Amino acid sequence: MYDMVKQWFWYDWIMFLIRIISSVSLFLTTIQFQDQIPMPLWGMGIWQLIAFSVPWLCLLLNYKYYLLTEIVFSGGLCLFLGYLFPEAYLSFLTYAFLIAANSAHLSYRWSGPISIVLIPLLINLLSHQNSYLIMIIHIGLAYTLGFTFHLLVVNHKQNEIIRGQNAVLEQYLSQIERITLAEERNRLSKELHDTIGHSYTSIIMGLETMRPQLSEKAQEKGLDPLLLLARKSIEEVRGYLHKMESPQEKLSLLQSLQNLADEFQANTKVQVHFRTYGEEYQLPKQAKLTFYRCLQESLTNAVRHGHSTEINVSVQFEQWQTRLEIKDNGTGMQKWQEGFGLNAMKERAMNLQGHVSVYSEPSEGTVVVCTLPKQAELPEEIIRLLLVDDQSFIRESLRTLLERHKDLQVVGMAEDGEQAIEICEQVQPQLVIMDLDMPNMDGMTASKIMKQRWPNIRILILTTFQDTEQALEVLRSGADGYLLKSMEPRELVETIRLVYRGGTLIDQDMSQKLFEKIQLDKEENSLPNTNTTDEYGLTPRELEILQLVSKGLRYKTIASKLYLSDGTVRNYASTAYMKLGVRNREEAAKKAMDAGFL
Known part of the structure; x- marks a missing residue:
């Protein structure tokens, strides 16, 4: 219960306060006129406590029973008071507002007629008054205000979802841009290393082979500056290659994944819990990049499609393989739809003889598991x-x-x-x-x-x-x-x-x-x-x-x-x-x- 209350927004607190104020006011009024009520005060107190708590608990725990309990317990209480005091129908205004504010989907089609027409009719018949039209107008206005408040809440929720999705997409795009740049730098450095470096080496070796063929010392001396220039140029190329190396590539796997999880949590306000098992060992760049992209895609999907509020990430360093597991508390789905992102994850893992598995059930969240065989680079192995x-x-x-x-x-x-x-x-x-x-x-x-x-x-x-x-x-x-x-x-x-x-x-x-x-x-x-x-x-x-x-x-x-x-x-x-x-x-x-x- 406490965890649910922690997730309340401003509109949840407003309706809760309205409910408390209405119940307290009704109880104080009951105390004032207890002599005219043919029921013990403690009985009325229990009834009012039930009318306050049962619908509210149903609203938190199981919504489909909320409207029914609100109409039965709260509406029944108002009918009883209206039978005793004709003006007591006004106590139903608060409940009409709450019923309308909490009517979801198409439930307003039946909750509206019951609240606006049926209950005022029953109060009018029981109290033998001729103010039926006035009751309909008053309760109808309360229901309309409640429904307006409902639309405001829905609009606010939609805006929050859109803002959250935009934050996720912006974070995702920034990560895509960063990784794309890293991959392109890596590709360019390899190309320069293998083409320019090879060309300079061939030039140097070719010039060295020409030395015995030079008959005069003046010609041999002219060869030395060319060799010096070639060797200096190849050193400069090597220096450029080292500068092109991304700082991200120097981080370990755990540091990269932890940074990604922290950044995602800061931007999306979604709780990401990060755990590791086993002793970390060195992994090749491609393996680290595969795990990084897998975590990035899984975090994004958990919020965009699963509407998750909490994600657990674990990394396990085993003897023969490395395992990344991402589990969320989202909505899940009956049949998983494999999109471009998931296919790209699977393709990256397959290229390293690994695999990606996805497990998802409705209302049970989604689990993504990426496993790669251990292919550790051993810098000390010469x-x-x-x-x-x-x-x-x-x-x-x-x-x-x-x-x-x-x-x-x-x-x-x-x-x-x-x-x-x-x-x-x-x-x-x-x-x-x-x-x-x-x-x-x-x-x-x-x-x-x-x-x-x-x-x-x-x-x-x-x-x-x-x-x-x-x-x-x-x-x-x-x-x-x-x-x-x-x-x-x-x-x-x-x-x-x-x-x-x-x-x-x-x-x-x-x-x-x-x-x-x-x-x-x-x-x-x-x-x-x-x-x-x-x-x-x-x-x-x-x-x-x-x-x-x-x-x-x-x-x-x-x-x-x-x-x-x-x-x-x-x-x-x-x-x-x-x-x-x-x-x-x-x-x-x-x-x-x-x-x-x-």
């Missing part, structure tokens, strides 16, 4: 790299490109396979990026030796030539990836991270040519069956993917089960198909069954 290439400017160029990323560290560089093995012994890199055609010892031979000595080392072949025979042999010798030097720097960085985490990746053009070659070889000579996975060079992850594929699971389902991206699962599957010499999942499952390792 991938130690060894670069192996017989051309010094390529090694330096790769080093410049890769060391821009905080999680990549070049710990050594070698010009052939022999030197690479020696450096591996000394620095123990986690991943080797190696060319194939090199003097003294080529990349294929070095890969085999490295895999024998250090089975856990990851090897990524980065070459210029599209030789399918060579690529197939390299992968069977234990290499974890085969890429061409013409690929984009951003793709190279992502491939390094993928291979480091246990993935296998082949250049797309190369994989197509490998499949074509395998098909031709299959048509000419059937490949002998083997009984072990070692002969095919399948990694444990590739075998795991094959097992799930053989069960008929889709790539998206496998990705969700293994907490990998859809593209990563496809790359694993493609590499496994290539190693098995098949073209699709049906052939792969059959061959794996025949070989006996599924």
